[in-house]
Amino acid sequence: MAGAATHLPSFLFSLMHHHHHLLLLSLLLIATSVGIVHGLEEKKIVALHQLLWEDKSTSRISSPQRTRREKGATVMEIRHHSHYSGHIESYNDYLKKLLVSDEARVSSLQSQISNAASGEVYRDSLQAQIPLTSGAKLQTLNYIVTIGLGSKNMTVIVDTGSDLTWVQCKPCLYCYNQEDPLFDPSTSSYYQAIPCNSTTCDYLRAASGSTGVCGSDRSSCNYALSYGDGSSSRGVLSRERIDLGGTTVEGFIFGCGQNNQGLFGGTSGLMGLGRTQLSLISQTHDRFGGIFSYCLPTRLYNSSGSLVLGGDPSVYRNFTPISYTRMILDPQQAPFYFLNLTGVEVGGVALQASGFSNGKILIDSGTVITRLVPSVYKALKSEFVRQFSSYPSAPGFSILDTCFNLSSYEEVRVPKLRLEFEGGVEVNVDVTGIFYFVKKDASQVCLAIASLSYEDEVGIIGNYQQKNHRIVYDTVNLKVGFAEETCSYS
Numbered sequence: 001m002a003g004a005a006t007h008l009p010s011f012l013f014s015l016m017h018h019h020h021h022l023l024l025l026s027l028l029l030i031a032t033s034v035g036i037v038h039g040l041e042e043k044k045i046v047a048l049h050q051l052l053w054e055d056k057s058t059s060r061i062s063s064p065q066r067t068r069r070e071k072g073a074t075v076m077e078i079r080h081h082s083h084y085s086g087h088i089e090s091y092n093d094y095l096k097k098l099l100v101s102d103e104a105r106v107s108s109l110q111s112q113i114s115n116a117a118s119g120e121v122y123r124d125s126l127q128a129q130i131p132l133t134s135g136a137k138l139q140t141l142n143y144i145v146t147i148g149l150g151s152k153n154m155t156v157i158v159d160t161g162s163d164l165t166w167v168q169c170k171p172c173l174y175c176y177n178q179e180d181p182l183f184d185p186s187t188s189s190y191y192q193a194i195p196c197n198s199t200t201c202d203y204l205r206a207a208s209g210s211t212g213v214c215g216s217d218r219s220s221c222n223y224a225l226s227y228g229d230g231s232s233s234r235g236v237l238s239r240e241r242i243d244l245g246g247t248t249v250e251g252f253i254f255g256c257g258q259n260n261q262g263l264f265g266g267t268s269g270l271m272g273l274g275r276t277q278l279s280l281i282s283q284t285h286d287r288f289g290g291i292f293s294y295c296l297p298t299r300l301y302n303s304s305g306s307l308v309l310g311g312d313p314s315v316y317r318n319f320t321p322i323s324y325t326r327m328i329l330d331p332q333q334a335p336f337y338f339l340n341l342t343g344v345e346v347g348g349v350a351l352q353a354s355g356f357s358n359g360k361i362l363i364d365s366g367t368v369i370t371r372l373v374p375s376v377y378k379a380l381k382s383e384f385v386r387q388f389s390s391y392p393s394a395p396g397f398s399i400l401d402t403c404f405n406l407s408s409y410e411e412v413r414v415p416k417l418r419l420e421f422e423g424g425v426e427v428n429v430d431v432t433g434i435f436y437f438v439k440k441d442a443s444q445v446c447l448a449i450a451s452l453s454y455e456d457e458v459g460i461i462g463n464y465q466q467k468n469h470r471i472v473y474d475t476v477n478l479k480v481g482f483a484e485e486t487c488s489y490s
């Protein structure tokens, strides 16, 4: 394909606003065809329109509960987490906070990866499909889906980097504010607390980052999860009937959280899609065969992608053929999905860096900004800056150190970014995943990728760079597939 004249879309970057308080970035696809490929240089022409607080003209309102059910799979709508209630600081402070919490997650992941103690490997499988949306309204840049728990609907963050699904439960010792009513076990006839002396409670002891202990009455199995940013959930391991995009699963094991704090925005909790026995994927293996996929939308508001549980490809729409790369298994790091990053191209130029010699990289739906080992980041930054040198630079912001002042441009030519994984799998990062708008007037627009501190840390592919792709996790055949899919329409 290199060198071929192709028609590439141009993109409108706009900012949006929610509840008259919260200003957020939205990167919006416009369907015009403008594009140029010069020899090795591959760039997209990106239109930087006046940044808006809200974009009403181009958005359509989607039904937040839309679900589809197809043979062997279930589909759920995935959205950005974007409810907001309460006090909000300036947009800048807000963005900074998001990146600080992202950084805290990354530190936590790094320490889990390096300190992995559990030698147990769980190989199980489950499947279901759920809509995913951006979590920006709920003050996170994570993605959310709505599931049925008992007879209630609960909106939870989609997290491939952890296992136990939990929601806030009555009676609360401490619960943060959430949008949905709290789950009340006493109103559900399907609810059961899991006994402490059960093997299920043993799984909990083995699951990453959590401990299973017997309650004071020696009957309940208490869990305690802590996330690196100081967020935590503690409560009682329980079973309940859940509904995943129209598919009912009985006796689903989840955490009934009675003491929950942290950066979960207004969501009800978290859905764990990691690899161990307690994850939703393992628990629904009989149903969905250990395969799930998602497409993350680029827009913050009123657009949705999907979380698909099950491997039936007919549920995906508008996608290119899926290319699969090997999932690297590390029994010491049970919940995580690792891939082998073998190369990166910037505007068609292949980067040279020592960091590709190992290449093990985590793919995570709960980390926002992609982190690269220093040697790879340095090469990327230098090539990107070289190709983007006609635009004035701007000061760095938080963890982002490669920034530009684009306030006087209507259009910019953005070098394409391509990730290459073992097996020759090439993934073109969506143009909306290349820049992070720090200032609404585009006077500080940063490359949305950050460096790790040490060469021996493990890189992470964050959700910002996963947008507009169908990403298929096949835990049976141990492979992860990528296809381009436009899932940001409403």
Ligand SMILES: *[C@@H]1O[C@H](CO)[C@@H](O)[C@H](O)[C@H]1NC(C)=O
Residues within 6 Å of the ligand: 016, 017, 054, 055, 056, 059, 061, 301, 302
């Ligand atoms: C999103 O949809 C809601 C109604 O559901 C509407 O009030 C709001 O203005 C829309 N937001 C944008 C940015 O279009």
Ligand SMILES: *[C@@H]1O[C@H](CO)[C@@H](O)[C@H](O)[C@H]1NC(C)=O
Residues within 6 Å of the ligand: 065, 066, 148, 151, 152, 153
């Ligand atoms: C939960 O969502 C489903 C799917 O849209 C909807 O049919 C149902 O009425 C909702 N249930 C409650 C209790 O809100």
Ligand SMILES: *[C@@H]1O[C@H](CO)[C@@H](O)[C@H](O)[C@H]1NC(C)=O
Residues within 6 Å of the ligand: 195, 197, 198
């Ligand atoms: C767990 O404890 C209960 C009550 O002490 C007892 O009846 C039950 O048999 C025990 N179950 C197992 C699997 O040991």
Ligand SMILES: *[C@@H]1O[C@H](CO)[C@@H](O)[C@H](O)[C@H]1NC(C)=O
Residues within 6 Å of the ligand: 328, 340, 341, 342, 357, 358, 359, 360, 422
């Ligand atoms: C990644 O792939 C390269 C090239 O095939 C190989 O040399 C390297 O050992 C692989 N890395 C891992 C962690 O498997």
Ligand SMILES: *[C@@H]1O[C@H](CO)[C@@H](O)[C@H](O)[C@H]1NC(C)=O
Residues within 6 Å of the ligand: 394, 405, 406, 407, 408, 443
């Ligand atoms: C960005 O560039 C514009 C136009 O060149 C200039 O007026 C403005 O002062 C710059 N802003 C910053 C923050 O550097």
